[in-house]
Amino acid sequence: MTGSSSHLDATASAYDAVATLYAELTRGYLDAFPLDRAVLAAFADSVRVGxxxxxxxxxxxxxxYLTAHLRGLGLDAFGIDLSPAMIDIARTDYPGLRFETGSMDALDLADGSLAGVVSWYSVIHAPPQELPVYLAEFGRVVAPGGHLLLGFFESEGGPVTAFDHKVTTAYRWPIDELARLAADAGFDEIGRMLREPGDEERFRRGHLLMRKGGPEHSP
Structure with a gap:
């Protein structure tokens, strides 16, 4: 089961249209947010310990840019994105890294083939009723004992709420609800981090670090 083709096509087209500007705006983004860097470092440490x-x-x-950051943290990281234009930029800017076009809800990856998944403000565009499909796919490709890091816009005590993201419609999630859905997909929560919006940001940022249940994966 995969997300609706109309939704996926619309999302890919929206990001294709702004790919160059988006790349310019996000370059160096992490420099201003030490808490974001800290949760990414915690994910990397968890993967290595596993x-x-x-x-x-x-x-x-x-x-x-974030795939490159993960590689800088010592992980064997690669990236997948729905937007061909974004992948073209990633391959140009980081020629030593692997990037592929694909959809998060139907990955061309074998079961249990990954030590971890990072979804950094990417599932925000999934229609809420389809998000369990995405999380189940993450659970399929992550090996037992592997890790998941979700970054998202938090709803600050409210329900799941659509908002006018600058690229295309996105959703803010209550952190407890997102943690529950990830648990349903086989992930146990390790920790969470909520960050208040910075300059020129509108919403609280949520981060969930989780581990897939089962025995540690083998070397």
Whole structure:
């Protein structure tokens, strides 16, 4: 089961249209947010402690800056994105890294082939009724003992809420609800981080670090 083709086509087209500007705006983004860097470092440390030689995928990688950051943290990271224009930019800017076009809800990856998944403000565009499909796909490709990091806009005590994201419609999630859906997909929560909006940001930022249940994956 995959997301509606009309939704996926619309999302890809919206990001294709702004790919160059988006890449310029996000370049160096992490420099201003030490808490974001800290949660990414915690994810990387968790993957390394878990052992194994499997790679990590950033799903919804956009222009690739975060995939490159994960590689800088010592992970065997690669990126997948729905937008061909974003993938073209990522391949140009980071020629030493692997980037592929694909959809997060139907990954061309074997079961249990990853040590971890990072979805950094990418599932925000999934229609709420379809999000369990995305999380189930993450659970399929992450090996037992592997890790998941979700970054998203938090609803600040309210329900799931659509908002006018600058690229295309997105959704803010209550952190407890998102944690519950990820648990249904086989992930146990390790920790969470909520960050208040910075300058020129509108909404609170949520981050969930989770581990897939089951025995540790083998090297």
């Amino acid at each position: 052992g194994g030689s499997r790679p990590v995928a950033e799903l919804g990688c956009g222009p690739g």
